[in-house]
Structure formats: structure tokens, C-alpha cells
Amino acid sequence: MSKKILANDGIDAVGKSLLEKAGYTVVTDKVAQENLAKEINDKGYVALTVRSATKVRKDVIDVCPGLKVIGRGGVGMDNIDVEYAREKGINVINTPAASSNSVAELVFAHAFSAVRFLYDSNKQMPAHAEDKFDELKKKYAKGVELKGKTFGIIGFGRIGQTVAKMALGLGMKVLAFDPFVSDVVLEIEIDGLKAIPFPMKTVTMEKVLQNSDFITFHVPGGKLISKHEIASMKNGVILINTARGGVINEDNLLEALNSGKVACAGLDVFENEPRPSVAILKNPKISMTPHIGAATNEAQERIGVELAEKLIDALK
Template sequence: MRILANDGIDATGKQLLEEAGFEVDTNHIPQEELAGKLNSYDAITVRSATKVRQELIDASPNIKAIGRGGVGMDNIDVEYARSKGIAVLNTPAASSLSVAELVFGHLLNGVRFLYDSNRNMPSKGNTNFAALKKAYAKGVELRGKTLGVVGFGRIGRETAKVALGLGMDVIYTDLFDGPKSLSLTFSGDTVVELPVKQASFEEVLKQSDFITLHVPFLDKPAIGKDEFALLKDGVGLVNASRGGVIDELELVKALENGKVAFAALDVFDNEPTPRIEVLSHPRISLTPHIGAATNEAQQRIGVELATLLIDALKK
């Protein structure tokens, strides 16, 4: 059986598949050429770049499994594929810590103005050092502040644990009843149980000093014009979930009028061509959809994806 890892797969995962008797092709086939070539394979693995829509599924009747290395599967027509008897698999747990750490990279970046300082120091640091020092002199600490977590699944909970470890208070909202505390494991196997509070979406918007979103994009942004009006003045926002979860045009307005102090985006409405208003804004910290892009996460994803594919294809 042949597997096309069209967006790549970690070497450990590839080795597991090959040891199980599969041929793994890691040569990327461009999206526009997939319909003519995918039927030569028994399965495909993707990340966020490759889209597996109904037309491609119909053109590839030999495909028995589609694997998504990561959490969200909005680039796959999941229900249609399953209606055709195709196994659709993902790896929701493998990248949680990597995304959580990126969220805090952005938060620390934001409260100390590092994203803007790194833009300006190379061009102005040797001519206007004193003015830059003054411009970035009003940083704040995260300890003692309230982090609002929208969506308390695996990634939301891992992000909350980092916040608790830094001494923040955590308030969260979710569609389902969640925990009242989380367990943190420190070096030496010390385990500490710390409280978290579940609240309504509106309460989270009103009470949080910083907000991080970990929800899928549904039919409209989770934070749009009406939601921006509810936020604390000077809030910091982070979106490392899906593009569109925050209304980007309303975000720019909120940054301009001071409602939002800074924002951080790892995902964008029009990937891979984000809006120039977002890319050039001096109070937005930016990364190019790299939440799961750590060596450790990719190895975990590769191993989990390989295990799931072996199980699905050898039934």
C-alpha cells in the first residue's frame, strides 16, 4: 500500500509506516495536480496546506484513509469522505503544548513590546536609543493578571496550565462543563492542583486582561464588532486557533481606538496572503501559522498519525 505524505511527515512516523510494510512518498504534489495523481495511492496525509475536498475525493476512489497531522480538519470534507467509507484521522493531542507555548511567546512579546522593538531597533537603535527606551518603558507583568481562555479543549487546558505556572488567574468558557482545577507537574514530579473558573463567554470577555482563543471557525467570528465592545479597555488578544475567529478588520479598529492594547496572530483570514493592514500594524505580533511547528510536536504527530494509519489500513 502507498501513502502520500503530501505536507511531509516526521522521520520517526515515516519509519513506523515503512516498518509496517507501507511505501511512503514525501514528494509534495501541488494542489492543482492532485486530482490526476492521488488515485495512485491508498492514503494521504496532510497538514493545513493541502485541501481534500469532495471533488478530489470523487477523483480518487482508491483512497482508503485521510490523515491530518494536527487538530483542525477544516481543509478536509470530513463527513463526505466518511460517507464514502474513507477513514479520516487527526492528532488532536500531539501539538497542544507547542501551541500553548507559542501563545505565551506572543503574550510575553506583547506586554514588553518586543514585536515592535525588534522592528525599530535595527533602524533606529543607534540614532534614537533614548526615545525607543522611553517608548517601550511601560511594560506590564503577567503575574496576577487574568487570562481568559475561549475553548477549553486540550490546547486551551495546556495554555491555562502555562498561565497558572506564571501566577496568572484563569477564567474560561466552553460549550461543555469543565474542570474546577488543573494539575501542574513540575520538576521532581511535584504535582500541584490549582483552581480555574468556568464562566459565560460574556463574562470572560468582560473580566479578562488577556484572551486566547482555541475554537474552530464556525459561521461567524467568535469576536466581532459586538464582542469587541464588551472587552476591557487595554486587553491583549491572541489567536492561534483558526483564521476568522477574530474579525480582523474590527481588530484593527479596536487597536486604533485603544480598546485593544495589542494583538497576536498565528492564523489569518486569507492564508497564505494575510491582509496588509494586519501585517503592517505596529501593535500586532505575527507568526506564519507555526503553532505546532516544533521538533517535539512534529515527532509526536508523526508517531500518532502513523499508528492511526496502520490501524485503519490493516483492518
């Protein structure tokens, strides 16, 4: 059997090294989407790893009989026809545990940016602080603290639970909804000491929407939030989406931002990636990042290691 792996969207050096030590040749040269199937067949790749850029659809799967494993470096696998690949006998793996902390920290980066207006002040200070410092000081003088506020979490898997632990550490109240999780015991670590167990029960989605000051989404996709759901939220709620574009209807979000129903939004994902709508990009009440939830050095190393270990096991 061939021992060649195409890491088409790259792989961390530590993960690559683990694969090479196991006897595999790992190629990280990027292959254009339209040439992917031909390259896999011509070079005899037995495994393909991707992140979110490369798509592995039915057309690729059908013409690559030598492909044994598809690995997704990250959590969501919506860029892979997973069930179809498995029906064809291809093992499909991902790395759900590796990026939880990085995504959760980005959630709070957006939350802090929202309550202290950093997303706007970082634009306005270079342009106007020289002659309008006092005006800007007054404009941004109504920040609020996160402590004591209620953080709502839709989707309570690994990432959602990591968000909950951080929120609790900040002195926040937490409400969480997940149709597949009824209760958990969170292990809260403090400065390397023995983890403190914190039992939590999930609640209904309606209770999260109606009672939260912040709402963050950690679901694999779907259309969850539109005009009806927004209407049930608190006035001045802050919405954060680091999950998948489309979870929040962007037209309805813009309406709610313009009316003041939603005070601010933090978006790492967009409906029309990689070309977000101009209306979203120009809205002054949105804190934005370009889908970088897992893009930290630490997470990428963990993803590379987890992916390598799973590939080695799958290719035995």
C-alpha cells in the same frame, strides 16, 4: 491491498520510519493540488496525509475510490470535507494531542512580546538605536508583568487547558469558556515531580470577555469576535489568536487597535491566508507569526508518531 501512502505535506522522519517498519511505502514528494486526484489513482495510494496546505474536498474524494484513509497531521480539519469522506467510507483521522504544548507556548510568546513591546522594539532597535537609544528606552519603559493578571481562554480542550496550566504557573488568574466543558481537573507537572491536581470550572463567554486582561482562542473556527464582543472587553485588553483566521473580525480588530480599546494583538492565523491583508501586516500594534503554532521539532515528531500509529491501526 496497496501499501502506498502519500504524505503530501510531509511527515516527521520518526513517523515515516514507523510506517515503513509496518510494511508501507511512504512517498513525501509534493503533488500540486490540481494533480492530486490523478496522482492518487495512478500510483494506487491507499492513504493520504496532509497538514494545512493540501485540501481534500469532494472533487478529490469522488474520483479516488481506492483511498481508504485521510490523515491530518494536526488538529483542525477544515481543509478536509470530513463528513463527506466518512459517508463515502473513508476513515478520517487527526492528531489532536500532539501539538498542544507547542501552540500554548506560542500563545505566551505573543503575550510576552505584547507586554514588553518586543514585536515593535525588534524592528526599531536595528533602525534607530544607534542615535535614538534613550528615546526607544523611554518608549518601551511601560511594560507590565503577566503575574496577577487574568488570562481568558475561549475553547477549553487540550490546547486551552495546556494554556491554563502555563498561566497558573506564571501566577495568573484563569477564566475559561467552552460550551462542551463544565469542569476539569488540570494536572500541573513541576520538574518531573508528581502532578498537582488543580480543579477548574468554566464560566460564561461574557464573563471571560468582560474580566480578562488577555484573551486567547482555541476553537475549530467560526466568527466569534466582532465589534459587539470587543465593546464588552476591558480597555487595553490583549487578544491572541492561534486557532483559525476569522475567529476575530479583522476590520473590527483594526478599529479597536487604532482606538486603543485593544492594546495589542498576537496573530498566528489570518482571514486571508496565505495572503494576509496589508492593513493587518502594517499595523504597529500586532505581533505576527505565519501560522506556526505546531511548528516545533518536538511537536512534529509527536504528530508523525501519532499519525503513523493511527494510520497503521486504520489500515489493518
